[in-house]
Amino acid sequence: MTALAQAFEELLAALDRTETMFLVGGSVASGAHGLARLTNDIDIVVDLTLDRVPALCEALGSAFYADAGMVSRAVAAGRPFNLIHLATAYKFDFFPVGNEAFGRSELARRRFTAGSITGLEHIEFPVASPEDIILAKLVWFRKGGGVSDRQWHDILGVIQVQGERLDRAYLNKWAEQLGVSDLLSEVVR
Numbered sequence: 001m002t003a004l005a006q007a008f009e010e011l012l013a014a015l016d017r018t019e020t021m022f023l024v025g026g027s028v029a030s031g032a033h034g035l036a037r038l039t040n041d042i043d044i045v046v047d048l049t050l051d052r053v054p055a056l057c058e059a060l061g062s063a064f065y066a067d068a069g070m071v072s073r074a075v076a077a078g079r080p081f082n083l084i085h086l087a088t089a090y091k092f093d094f095f096p097v098g099n100e101a102f103g104r105s106e107l108a109r110r111r112f113t114a115g116s117i118t119g120l121e122h123i124e125f126p127v128a129s130p131e132d133i134i135l136a137k138l139v140w141f142r143k144g145g146g147v148s149d150r151q152w153h154d155i156l157g158v159i160q161v162q163g164e165r166l167d168r169a170y171l172n173k174w175a176e177q178l179g180v181s182d183l184l185s186e187v188v189r
Contacts, residue, residue: 002119007085014059021047023110023126032113033130034157041091106132130162138180
């Protein structure tokens with residue numbers, strides 16, 4: 001078992017023990033639906049409320065650096081936070097959904113898959129749907145000033161691999177609500 005697989009399986013076990021709904025997003029999800037690439041971390045969209053933070057931090061135990069106060073402040077403010085697996089120094093970036101409608105839709109549409117990055121091939125976990133990862137990456141592309149070649153490449157990879165299987169109506173609806181319709185039109189050309 002690779003160090004990444006060990007860290008990821010320990011994290012998945014803690015999320016499972018606390019019955020915390022989540023999905024893996026970012027480059028891991030885009031790689032699952034498109035073209036895989038190396039990544040330095042794993043992005044996790046999580047349905048985590050303030051009252052559940054202590055249980056999650058307790059379930060993570062001494063295997064992770066998880067400051068309950070920092071996690072609570074991040075969840076309360078709707079900001080991302082990270083957890084670090086101490087034995088491997090692997091970082092997991094968490095994005096609480098709160099009451100955000102798009103995040104709720106992502107969680108409802110998650111799909112289970114085996115990993116697409118080296119070391120996670122035999123671990124099954126939920127990832128964002130192809131449409132949701134395209135939309136999320138378009139939002140990140142816009143927030144980053146529209147200059148991230150990696151984000152754009154990930155989006156193109158998902159579109160290239162998924163092609164006609166993509167739910168265009170869903171993409172168009174959420175692209176409009178998220179303010180990325182222009183980028184979606186550009187990328188699907």
